[in-house]
Amino acid sequence: MSTGALVGLIVGGAVLLLIVIALMAKKSAAPVGQRVCGGCKRVMLPVWTKCLFCGWAPGARLEFILGPMANQVLQLAEDVTTIGSVAGATVVLADPAVSRKHAAIRKVDGGFELADLGSTNGVYVNGHKVPKKTLEPGDIVRVGNTEAVFKRG
Secondary structure, eight states, rough: HHHHHHHHHHHHHHHHHHEEEEEEHHHHOOTOOOHHHTTOOOEEEESSSOOTTOOOOOEEEEEEEEEETTOEEEOSSSSSSEEETTTTTSSEEOOTTSSSSOOOOOOOOOEEEEESSSSSSSSEEETTEOSSSEEOOTTTEEEETEEEEEEEO
């Protein structure tokens, strides 16, 4: 191998290494241990319960993927969120497979618990019929013909 080819190989490797380092630095915008606001994208201190710049607060939500509420998002801001076909429920689903008082999601010890309220057709999480379940991010909740993904943050 000639000296010119060797120098070209070394310079090319160094340039490639610099590009990789620059890309990695761009991906880690927030220092380790700090959170980024979902609203204004500024760094939030770990002790903040909401962004002091814009007021955004991380929280749990249902992102509907099937049914009459598809492409809608429901923030789980209340202590109890009710799901049913009767007026007055937090989430009213006009679906013959949904009972009047079908299910509820309540805040419990920093988490969220889904419970069947004695519905006719049941409540499903990730395809399994459940009477009660503590929800984890990514769980798919099905009530009647409606499906939603549980998300946090």
